[in-house]
Amino acid sequence: MTSAALRSRAWKLLELVTTPLLPSDYLDLVSPLRAGADLRGRIEAVHPETADAATIVIRPGRGWRGHRAGQYIRIGIDVDGVRLWRAYSVTSPANRADGRITITVKAIPDGKVSNHLVRRAKPGTVIQLDQACGEFVLPETKPAKVLYLTAGSGITPAMGMLRDADLDDVVMVHSAPREEDVIFRNDLHDLVADEKLRLVELHTDTDGMLDVTRLHELVPDWAERETWACGPAGLLDAAEEHWAANGLADRLHTERFRPSVVVAGDGGEVTFSTTGKTVEADGATPLLDVGEDAGVLMPSGCRMGICFGCVTPLKAGAVRDLRTGEITEAEPGVLVQTCVSAAAGPCELER
Amino acid sequence: MTAIDPTAHLTAEQIEELGRELDAIRDEVIASRGEKDAAYIRKVISVQRKLELASRGVLLFSIFPPAWLIGTAGLSVAKILENMEIGHNVLHGQWDWMRDPKIHSTTWEWDHVSPADQWKHSHNELHHTYTNVIGKDNDLGYGIMRVDEDQKWHPMHLGQPLWNFVNACFFEYGIAAYDLELGKNLHKRRRKNPEFRARAKAVGRKIRKQVLKDYVIHPLLSGPSFLTTLAATFTANLVRNLWSHSVIMCGHFPEGVQVFERRSIEGETRGEWYLRQMMGSANISGSKLMHIMTGNLSHQIEHHLFPDLPSNRYAEVAVKVRALFDKYELQYVSGSLPKQVFSAWRKVFRLSLPNKKPKVTTPDREKELVAA
Numbered sequence: 050m051t052s053a054a055l056r057s058r059a060w061k062l063l064e065l066v067t068t069p070l071l072p073s074d075y076l077d078l079v080s081p082l083r084a085g086a087d088l089r090g091r092i093e094a095v096h097p098e099t100a101d102a103a104t105i106v107i108r109p110g111r112g113w114r115g116h117r118a119g120q121y122i123r124i125g126i127d128v129d130g131v132r133l134w135r136a137y138s139v140t141s142p143a144n145r146a147d148g149r150i151t152i153t154v155k156a157i158p159d160g161k162v163s164n165h166l167v168r169r170a171k172p173g174t175v176i177q178l179d180q181a182c183g184e185f186v187l188p189e190t191k192p193a194k195v196l197y198l199t200a201g202s203g204i205t206p207a208m209g210m211l212r213d214a215d216l217d218d219v220v221m222v223h224s225a226p227r228e229e230d231v232i233f234r235n236d237l238h239d240l241v242a243d244e245k246l247r248l249v250e251l252h253t254d255t256d257g258m259l260d261v262t263r264l265h266e267l268v269p270d271w272a273e274r275e276t277w278a279c280g281p282a283g284l285l286d287a288a289e290e291h292w293a294a295n296g297l298a299d300r301l302h303t304e305r306f307r308p309s310v311v312v313a314g315d316g317g318e319v320t321f322s323t324t325g326k327t328v329e330a331d332g333a334t335p336l337l338d339v340g341e342d343a344g345v346l347m348p349s350g351c352r353m354g355i356c357f358g359c360v361t362p363l364k365a366g367a368v369r370d371l372r373t374g375e376i377t378e379a380e381p382g383v384l385v386q387t388c389v390s391a392a393a394g395p396c397e398l399e400r
Numbered sequence: 401m402t403a404i405d406p407t408a409h410l411t412a413e414q415i416e417e418l419g420r421e422l423d424a425i426r427d428e429v430i431a432s433r434g435e436k437d438a439a440y441i442r443k444v445i446s447v448q449r450k451l452e453l454a455s456r457g458v459l460l461f462s463i464f465p466p467a468w469l470i471g472t473a474g475l476s477v478a479k480i481l482e483n484m485e486i487g488h489n490v491l492h493g494q495w496d497w498m499r500d501p502k503i504h505s506t507t508w509e510w511d512h513v514s515p516a517d518q519w520k521h522s523h524n525e526l527h528h529t530y531t532n533v534i535g536k537d538n539d540l541g542y543g544i545m546r547v548d549e550d551q552k553w554h555p556m557h558l559g560q561p562l563w564n565f566v567n568a569c570f571f572e573y574g575i576a577a578y579d580l581e582l583g584k585n586l587h588k589r590r591r592k593n594p595e596f597r598a599r600a601k602a603v604g605r606k607i608r609k610q611v612l613k614d615y616v617i618h619p620l621l622s623g624p625s626f627l628t629t630l631a632a633t634f635t636a637n638l639v640r641n642l643w644s645h646s647v648i649m650c651g652h653f654p655e656g657v658q659v660f661e662r663r664s665i666e667g668e669t670r671g672e673w674y675l676r677q678m679m680g681s682a683n684i685s686g687s688k689l690m691h692i693m694t695g696n697l698s699h700q701i702e703h704h705l706f707p708d709l710p711s712n713r714y715a716e717v718a719v720k721v722r723a724l725f726d727k728y729e730l731q732y733v734s735g736s737l738p739k740q741v742f743s744a745w746r747k748v749f750r751l752s753l754p755n756k757k758p759k760v761t762t763p764d765r766e767k768e769l770v771a772a
Contacts, residue, residue: 065617068609069509074502075453078446130438132499353673355707356524357493357505373427382499384506 081175084111090124092174093149095166098232102155102202103167104140109150109178116181118143118213119206119277119304122152125177128165132177134381135162138206138279138304139181140233142213153232155202185277185304187214192275196268198288200224200259200280206304207277208233211240220268224251224259224280261287272297279304314394321345321400322364330392335371336361337387345400347387354389361387366396406658406731407675418728419671425720426706429713438498440712444485444692445503452478456618462628472632476639477693482511483644484695489711491520496708513607514576518599522579528707532652532659532680539652540659542567542574543583546751547652547744548659553754560752564745571641576603643693646741647684651700653744654682656733677704678725683718683734690737691715701732 063072073086081089090107097103107124116122116139125134137152156167185206195216197207204223211219225231231250240246249267251259261284264271272295278288285303292301315332319339324346330339337359340347350358354372363379368390370377376393377385387398410418455474462468487510489495495503509516522538530536534550541547544567545560567574577583580603585596614633622629658679665676684690684698691698691714699714702721709717725732735743 065609065612066621068613069511069606070449075449077502078449127435127438127498127500129434130436130498131434350521350525351529353529353670355528356520357496357708358520358525360493360496360506372423373430375430380499382501384496384504 082108082110086110086112088112088178088180090150090176090178092170092172092176094172095170097167098153099155099230101167102153102232103170104151104153105166105170106149106151107176107178108148113150113178114180116143116150117186118210119186120181120183120209121185121206121304122150122181123179124152126162126165126170126174128161132382133162134177136306138209140205140209140212142209144213153202153205153208155232183304185279185302186210187277188275191216194218194270194274195220196271196274196276197221197223198261198264198276198278198280198284200284201230202232203278203280203284203304203306204232206279208236210277211246212236215245219245220247220249220274222249222251222259222264222267224253224256224284226254227252259284261291264291272300275300275302277302277304279306317366317392317395319392319395320365320397322397323400332369332391332393333371334391335388336368336385336390336392336396336398339392340387340398340400347400349388352388354386357386359387360384362399364397364399367393368396369393407679410675410728414728415671415675416669417671418724419669419674421724422674422705422721423670425717426709429706429709429717433497433710433713437710437712438495438500441486441490441495441498441503441710444481448478448481448486452482459618459625459629459632460622461625462622462632463625468628468632472635475632475636476643479511479636479640480643480693483640484647484697485692485711486510486695487512487516488695488697491516492524493708494710511610512575513572513603513610514579515602515606518579518602519575522581524707528704530665531677531704532657533662533665533676534659535662536665538578538581542578545748547747549751549755550659550661551751553751557752561745561749564748568642568645569638571645572637573607576607579603646737647694647697649744650684650737650740651681651697653747654733654735654740655743655747656731657682674705677701678721678730680704681733682740683732684737684740685734686737688715701734 060072066072067075076083077086080086082091088110090109090113092105093108094106095103096106119138121136121138123134123136125132127133137154139150140153141149141151154163154166156164187210191214195218197211197219199207199221200223207221211221221237223231223237228234231237237246237248237250241248253259268274276292278285278301282305285305288301289298289303292298316330318327319330319336320327321340321343326343326345328339328343330336337347337349337352341349348359348361350356352359361384363377363383363385365379367376367378368385369375369392371389371391377383377390379396451474455471455478458467458474459471462471487508490503490508491505491510493505496505501507505520512519527537527539532540534540534548541551544563546553546557580596580599585591585593590596614637615630618633619626619630660676660680665672668676678701681700681704683701684694686698696711696714697703699718702714702717703711705721706717722732
């Protein structure tokens with residue numbers, strides 16, 4: 050018998066010992082980062098970068114498969130007791146000697162997770178992780194000339210790349226409202242001092258917004274450069290238009306950070322993703338009734354919000370609790386009680 | 401049940417006002433649910449798992465009497481915590497708001513022979529919706545006993561003190577049978593129903609796993625302590641069964657708790673539903689430890705009003721609920737564990753004999769409303 054088969058036998062036997070729990074339920078109590086566990090990480094330090102941004106140093110669990118510079122990770126963290134998931138770019142190089150990774154987070158107004166991470170996160174906290182993903186990375190063969198075009202927290206994936214690869218000719222054009230808002234400002238100027246980077250730092254409060262069509266004034270050879278751009282949608286839209294107009298669309302790589310802004314309304318279009326049905330619903334009819342009327346097989350129970358027999362994953366949009374008026378927005382893993390929830394704008398249920 | 405409706409003095413408007421006040425209590429807790437509550441349940445789960453592991457570890461040497469005693473006591477407590485403060489409450493969805501898939505009503509499985517999904521149906525859906533409605537809530541005597549004068553007497557009820565004792569000893573099996581509605585489903589025609597057969601199979605699988613763990617694997621692991629460990633796990637299960645049976649009997653059977661007729665809940669409003677929960681449940685008074693060991697079902701009234709609020713908050717809710725009982729001049733049935741257990745058992749004995757059917761006066765609130 051191979052050792053893998055033997056191990057799986059032993060594990061099965063162990064499951065008989067721990068039933069109805071799994072052996073991992075006990076192991077998680079003492080060793081949440083061990084190999085074979087759900088991927089987690091432990092926050093080891095929080096370093097302030099600016100007044101509203103901080104770098105979080107994370108020790109990933111043994112199952113971490115590494116990342117490529119420029120990729121992002123999803124993290125799940127408990128904020129006020131509720132697990133919330135968000136995606137952040139990895140800002141550490143792929144080959145960091147101590148095996149730690151960092152993300153750098155800018156607190157956005159009303160951002161539950163970003164404010165928690167920047168202002169309240171404590172070293173020692175265990176968080177949930179997903180493996181790194183994303184195509185916003187440097188190619189295997191290093192390009193001769195590179196341009197990073199970034200704004201605000203859009204600098205984070207570019208910083209990951211800057212720290213990762215020693216490239217010969219790198220230019221960065223970065224905008225932030227003011228000097229003190231520039232994340233990694235010291236690191237960037239260190240790179241400049243070492244002649245590893247040419248930096249064009251723009252402060253929009255005094256210089257105004259970057260006009261991409263006048264990029265040639267700042268970087269005359271911009272068209273020869275393989276470009277990675279990350280920032281607000283306006284900047285990326287303009288960049289894509291400009292590169293395309295110059296027939297250079299394949300030289301531009303963009304990463305969009307879309308803070309999911311859900312506009313909660315009263316009623317809306319309800320999509321049942323498994324059955325593929327879409328119906329219009331008002332803001333007072335429970336989604337359970339909406340689904341049943343549409344012929345969707347909905348789990349149900351007490352129909353008054355007490356038994357949790359009807360809970361269904363909310364994949365997109367928002368719903369309103371008909372008892373309290375509380376709005377719940379879609380997040381991975383969010384289940385809603387359909388018997389006491391109505392559509393608050395367009396939404397999608399997994400049924 | 402008393403012949404006089406103890407809620408007769410309330411007008412329909414008062415009942416709706418009562419409902420609004422209870423909604424406000426619920427909203428307050430929901431608005432303040434957070435990190436502390438999450439830390440509480442995680443702590444209880446962690447303590448329970450460590451206690452169970454340690455107790456089972458000690459029982460590997462159960463051939464030595466002190467080890468047997470300590471191990472059995474620890475395992476009994478661990479099993480009680482697992483079923484009461486953790487399992488029952490997680491399966492109610494009390495912790496679903498944390499969005500932690502590991503502590504969620506849809507993923508949780510408990511140390512009990514009734515599979516979680518079947519128990520959730522019969523308990524959360526039927527018992528909590530139709531609480532104490534004769535003919536609709538099978539928890540009223542579990543289909544084997546008469547616990548209210550209004551329930552029809554049958555010669556079978558003569559033996560109910562004995563049935564109740566046997567049920568107490570093997571309570572988890574009683575619940576599994578009850579969740580399967582075994583009494584109803586064993587009739588010839590229903591036995592073949594594929595849905596019933598699938599559910600019966602699931603129970604069979606669960607029983608096999610549970611029995612294998614407690615009565616085969618762990619004793620085998622104990623080697624020379626095989627027999628003593630077997631006796632220890634049997635004892636722990638017995639203790640857990642007796643304890644949970646006692647606590648649960650205290651929830652709806654003691655004197656002073658009201659039952660309701662089927663037609664009385666037709667067109668029931670939210671306020672009336674709340675009122676039925678208030679009148680149909682009884683509390684157990686005691687220390688903080690006692691509340692935890694009963695899974696906070698000692699706050700049965702509060703639990704029935706708000707089955708999905710985190711159990712650690714029932715104590716503070718109870719203060720406000722009790723004030724509402726006083727305000728609306730309703731009787732808050734509560735007593736110490738021995739007193740309530742005695743009261744429930746006395747009823748089981750008394751109602752094993754037939755009684756004269758009492759006259760029930762159900763107030764006609766619509767008429768009152770017109771008169772007012």
